[in-house]
Amino acid sequence: MPRSGFSMFSVRHKNWDYGKPRRRMASVTSEKGVHQMARKLSLRARSAAVLLLAVFTGGGAAAGAATAASVSQLPDLSTASLASLSTHDNPALAAAVSRVLAASDAARPLYYGFNA
Amino acid sequence: MASSTLGLSAGNVAEWPAEQVVRDALADSSWTPAPFTQFVVKVHGRCNLSCDYCYVYEMADQSWRDKPATMSAGTLRQTAWRIREHATAHDLDVVDVLFHGGEALMAGPAYLRQAAAVMNAEISAASRVRLRVQTNGILLTERMLRVFAAADIQVGVSIDGDARAHDRHRRYANGRGSHAAVLAGLSRLRQPAYKHLFGSVYCTIDIENDPLQAYQALLETGAPGMDFLLPHGNWADPPPGIGSGTPYADWLIAIFDHWYGAPRQETRIRTFENILDMVLGGTSQFGGMGLSPVQFLVVDTDGSIEQVDHLKSAFEDAPATGLNVHGHAFDAALRHPGVVARQRGLAALCATCLSCPVHQICGGGLYTHRYRPGSGFLNPSVYCADLRRLVEHIRDTVCADLPTLRERP
Numbered sequence: 001m002p003r004s005g006f007s008m009f010s011v012r013h014k015n016w017d018y019g020k021p022r023r024r025m026a027s028v029t030s031e032k033g034v035h036q037m038a039r040k041l042s043l044r045a046r047s048a049a050v051l052l053l054a055v056f057t058g059g060g061a062a063a064g065a066a067t068a069a070s071v072s073q074l075p076d077l078s079t080a081s082l083a084s085l086s087t088h089d090n091p092a093l094a095a096a097v098s099r100v101l102a103a104s105d106a107a108r109p110l111y112y113g114f115n116a
Numbered sequence: 117m118a119s120s121t122l123g124l125s126a127g128n129v130a131e132w133p134a135e136q137v138v139r140d141a142l143a144d145s146s147w148t149p150a151p152f153t154q155f156v157v158k159v160h161g162r163c164n165l166s167c168d169y170c171y172v173y174e175m176a177d178q179s180w181r182d183k184p185a186t187m188s189a190g191t192l193r194q195t196a197w198r199i200r201e202h203a204t205a206h207d208l209d210v211v212d213v214l215f216h217g218g219e220a221l222m223a224g225p226a227y228l229r230q231a232a233a234v235m236n237a238e239i240s241a242a243s244r245v246r247l248r249v250q251t252n253g254i255l256l257t258e259r260m261l262r263v264f265a266a267a268d269i270q271v272g273v274s275i276d277g278d279a280r281a282h283d284r285h286r287r288y289a290n291g292r293g294s295h296a297a298v299l300a301g302l303s304r305l306r307q308p309a310y311k312h313l314f315g316s317v318y319c320t321i322d323i324e325n326d327p328l329q330a331y332q333a334l335l336e337t338g339a340p341g342m343d344f345l346l347p348h349g350n351w352a353d354p355p356p357g358i359g360s361g362t363p364y365a366d367w368l369i370a371i372f373d374h375w376y377g378a379p380r381q382e383t384r385i386r387t388f389e390n391i392l393d394m395v396l397g398g399t400s401q402f403g404g405m406g407l408s409p410v411q412f413l414v415v416d417t418d419g420s421i422e423q424v425d426h427l428k429s430a431f432e433d434a435p436a437t438g439l440n441v442h443g444h445a446f447d448a449a450l451r452h453p454g455v456v457a458r459q460r461g462l463a464a465l466c467a468t469c470l471s472c473p474v475h476q477i478c479g480g481g482l483y484t485h486r487y488r489p490g491s492g493f494l495n496p497s498v499y500c501a502d503l504r505r506l507v508e509h510i511r512d513t514v515c516a517d518l519p520t521l522r523e524r525p
Contacts, residue, residue: 024210028470038398090377091381092375092376092388093196095389096393099398100396103393103399
């Protein structure tokens with residue numbers, strides 16, 4: 001189980017500071033974006049950024065190096081990235097991807113029960 | 117007016133949130149209150165069980181003693197009218213009405229048939245109505261289920277696991293366990309004529325119970341969904357085991373790892389799905405975690421409008437707003453400090469929470485669990501360590517899993 005840890009950078013995330021749009025980070029899905037971010041980070045987070053680069057660019061060697069590091073940040077998943085993911089072998093994760101994609105602004109919190 | 121309407125504790129010490137929270141919110145041009153979309157209607161204020169962890173009867177608030185046992189027909193109609201008023205004012209597409217208690221089924225099938233009819237007749241002119249009921253399962257008779265089927269009322273049932281686990285706490289007043297009676301009710305609910313009404317089962321966590329055995333027992337009920345609830349407590353009245361490691365996270369993680377790793381999804385588990393969704397960038401779907409505004413309200417048997425019923429675990433009159441359906445629109449509750457606090461997201465988190473790497477997902481946990489006498493609710497959760505461990509575990513599990521996702525061909 002990878003160790004969790006404090007992330008040195010915040011990733012783009014859809015959760016709101018309610019009432020205010022969250023300030024968007026520069027995309028880290030581009031190679032330039034990743035390396036710019038990495039210069040500001042600790043070695044641990046830099047390894048994780050390389051891992052993200054590997055995920056989205058297929059950099060096998062980089063991924064191999066990065067897997068030894070802890071994965072401590074939230075995945076940087078744009079809607080397009082999420083939508084491009086095929087059905088995962090893991091049904092719980094696949095279902096979560098489907099829910100996130102299907103959720104609209106009208107999705108509301110529940111106290112009991114589930115959305116129909 | 118109840119002291120809690122002024123942000124005061126039972127000891128009249130000013131606690132957070134107070135009126136300044138409302139003033140700050142109203143001064144924030146980017147914030148508007150979120151309308152209520154879910155209404156917990158307490159049709160019956162007594163219960164046929166004597167569960168020792170019950171927040172209604174066994175904790176700080178004892179206001180049930182001064183309220184009618186059953187919601188009167190007049191109060192029921194007025195509540196329905198208020199919901200319609202609110203739905204119309206805010207152009208709501210859907211509202212959820214949850215019949216609750218005490219034990220809602222003690223109101224009887226005829227009452228609940230009428231209650232459903234009143235809600236549908238009044239509210240449907242403005243909005244689609246989804247009716248639900250939460251019950252201990254003991255009074256799920258054939259007659260009751262026929263009423264639910266006719267009115268399309270979804271059923272949620274409380275059960276804490278197998279007989280040994282369940283009967284630790286969920287007993288009759290004479291000490292006898294209730295598990296067998298609950299199983300009988302669930303068996304009737306699973307019949308083909310009624311199984312479409314089966315919503316979820318809810319288990320209150322006891323860390324002395326084996327988590328996987330509890331999960332298996334809930335799975336065997338045949339419910340399409342379930343959740344595991346943290347027992348209510350706070351910094352003045354902490355739940356069992358708090359302060360020594362992360363027993364609740366460990367308990368939940370045992371179930372998560374089993375559920376997440378299953379080759380096919382065996383059931384839906386609300387808390388886990390909620391965290392998974394937020395890790396992937398979605399929004400919180402229930403008020404126990406995340407930063408989404410809480411949009412439900414409680415109407416007690418006397419028509420009093422309350423914030424959330426499990427605040428009763430904090431102090432006397434904690435849920436009270438001083439409002440009543442006979443004199444106030446639900447919009448008035450949107451200006452109550454406690455309601456505003458639960459709709460302000462990050463602005464309602466303490467400094468400790470804001471410095472935490474998982475606060476966007478945790479959201480400070482359930483509001484009720486943050487209470488500390490003297491400071492009120494501007495604290496981390498009494499479950500802080502457990503929540504952080506659980507969120508980080510799920511986050512790290514997902515992050516480790518993502519690189520193996522295949523690209524769409």
